[in-house]
Amino acid sequence: MTVFARFLGxxxxxxxxxxxxxxxxxxxxxxxxxxxxRYVERAQLDAPATRTMALDFVLSFGGAANSRATRHGVLSRFYEYLAVYDAQTETLERRVFPRSRAIPPPRILSESELASLIDACARISPDIPLRGARWRR
Known part of the structure; x- marks a missing residue:
């Protein structure tokens, strides 16, 4: 283990x-x-913690855009903490990776699924039959 990897750990x-x-x-x-x-240790990287180091780590994973943005955000806050102990630590830009704002398409229920849902609504509150009837409308 390198001195920097031990320090970072x-x-x-x-x-x-x-x-x-x-x-x-x-x-x-x-x-x-x-x-x-572990990435820094395997790659035998040396101090200081840099933007390139963080970006290479984030991009080494597959996954969705939100996953990359989340990983980068975790590293960004850690780099701010690390800068207290190592003044050469570079700051990371906050919005390097965009988040996906995609809204999933609506799920259309089949006739049988809809009937099952309506029947379940009727049984929602056995102690208060009117509540179930109101939900069933």
């Missing part, structure tokens, strides 16, 4: 502990940061 673990102590669940983000440390 220690800071990533402290950052994860900090975020969790503030009440964030931070489990997926922690996985992203640990994967970033």
């Amino acid at each position: 220690e800071k990533a673990e402290r950052y994860i502990e900090l975020r969790q102590s503030l009440g964030y669940s931070f489990s997926k983000q922690a996985g992203t940061l640990r994967a970033f440390v």
Whole structure:
């Protein structure tokens, strides 16, 4: 393990502990940061943490545009934390990867699915029969 990868790993673990102590669940983000440390270690990259390093890591994964934007956002906030300990750490631009705003198409129910849904509405509240009848309309 390189000196930089060890340093990065220690800071990533402290950052994860900090975020969790503030009440964030931070489990997926922690996985992203640990994967970033492994990436730096495998690639034998040296200090400082750069934009190119972060972009190469984010692009090394497949997936949707939102996934890349999320990973980059996690690294962006971590880089801000890391800059306190290493002044040469580059800042990352916030909106490098666009998020998808696509709205999924509506799902059209078949006749049998619609009938099943209406029947389920009638049984929604057995103690109050009028509630079920109102939902069934």
